[in-house]
Amino acid sequence: MEPKQEASTLPKSAKALQIIEAASKLFLSNGFGSVSMDAIAKHANVSKPTLYSHFQDKETLFSEIMNAMCQDAGASQMVETFEQENSSPENILKAIGRTKLDLVLNWQGLSLARIVFAETTRFPSLGETFWETGPKQYYDALEAYLTKLDAEGILKVSNPAKAAMNFDGMLMWTFIFPLLAGVIAMPTEREIHDHVDGIVADFLRIHAP
C-alpha cells in the first residue's frame, strides 16, 4: 500500500465518514448506552466488520466523535465579534451575548451538553475537551475584554473572571436550565434578543464606574 497524496486532513475514507455521520446523529439523540453498534452500522449502511475495521470499539468511537464535535462547536465561533473597536461596550456585550446564545440554544448544542454532562464521569476526557475548546475560550476572551474596560475606566470590574462567569450565568440560566429539564420550548429570536438586552443592562448597572 503506497500512501498517495490523498491524506489531507486525516485519511478518512468515505465509509468512515458515513459511520461518523450516522454515529454522531445517534449518539446525540440517544446518548452512549442505548446506542448499539448494530444500529450505527445499519444507519451508516455498512456492515459491522467494516465498522470495527475503522474504529477499535464502541468507547473509542464515542470518544473520538464527541471530542471532535466539541472542538468543532467550540473553535468555530468563539473568536470573533469581540471588540469591533468602533462599537460601544453595550453593543459589544449584546453581540457577545447573542452569539453565545445562538451557539448553544439549538438542538445540537443542547444535545451535546446533555451528553457531556451525563457521560463525563465515564469519559473524563469528554468534559475536559468540551471545556477547553468551548466555554474556557469564551470566558478567557470575555475576561480579557472586561479587564480592558476596567483599565480604561469605562467599567468597574474588580474581578473580571468572576464577572465573566456571572454575565454568562445570567445570560444562559433563564433558558438553558428549563430547556435541559425539558419544560420549555426553544426560545424565539425575539425572546433571545430581549433577554440579552435586559442582561446587558443589568451587567452595566453592576459595573458602573
Next chain:
Amino acid sequence: MEPKQEASTLPKSAKALQIIEAASKLFLSNGFGSVSMDAIAKHANVSKPTLYSHFQDKETLFSEIMNAMCQDAGASQMVETFEQENSSPENILKAIGRTKLDLVLNWQGLSLARIVFAETTRFPSLGETFWETGPKQYYDALEAYLTKLDAEGILKVSNPAKAAMNFDGMLMWTFIFPLLAGVIAMPTEREIHDHVDGIVADFLRIHAP
C-alpha cells in the same frame, strides 16, 4: 420478619424498600442505560423474580424511583428560611442563596441533575416532576418575596420572575456548569459563602431603588 403496622405511607414491603434503596444508588451513580436489573437485584440482596414481582419493568422502576427522589429533594427544603421578618433583605437573600447552593452542590444533587437532563427526553415526566417539585417552587417563592420588596419600595424589581431567574443564574452558574462538565472539584463552604455574598451585592446594585 413479620410486617407489623409498618406500612404507613404506602404498602411498601421491606424487600421493596431494599430494592428502592439499591436502585436509587445505582441509577444515581450510573444513569439508566448502564444499570442492569441483575445488578439491582444483587445489590438489594433479592432475586430477580422478587424484583419483578414488585416492579413491572425497568422503565417503570426507574420512573417511580426518580420521580420520588425529585419530590423528596424538592419538598424538603424549599419552603423555609424566606422572610424571617426581623432580618434585612441582604441577609435574607444571602440565606436563600446559601440554602439553594447547599441543596444542589453535593454528590446527590449533581447526580440527580445529570440524570434528569440526560433522560428527560426518554422520560418526559422526569423533567416535569423535577421542575414542579423543585426549581419552580423555589422560583415562585423568590418571585413573591421580590414582589413584596418592590411593593414596599425597598428594591426596584420591575419583573420579579425574571429577576428571580437571573439571581439564581448568577448564583449557580459559576459552580454548576464546570461541575457538570467535570472540570472542577466541589466548592468548599468558604467558597460558597464568599460567592453568595458577591452575588447578593451585585443583585442589590441592579435593583437599588
Next chain:
DNA sequence: GTCTATAAATGGATAGAC
C-alpha cells in the same frame, strides 16, 4: 412470596469467504 434455573433477545466483537 421467594428462590433456582432458564428462556428469548440483544449486545459487542470476530472468523473466514469474496
Next chain:
DNA sequence: GTCTATCCATTTATAGAC
C-alpha cells in the same frame, strides 16, 4: 476492504419448585 454468518457474554423477563 467489505460482507455474511456467527460466537459469546449479557440483558430483560419468566416458568416452575419450595
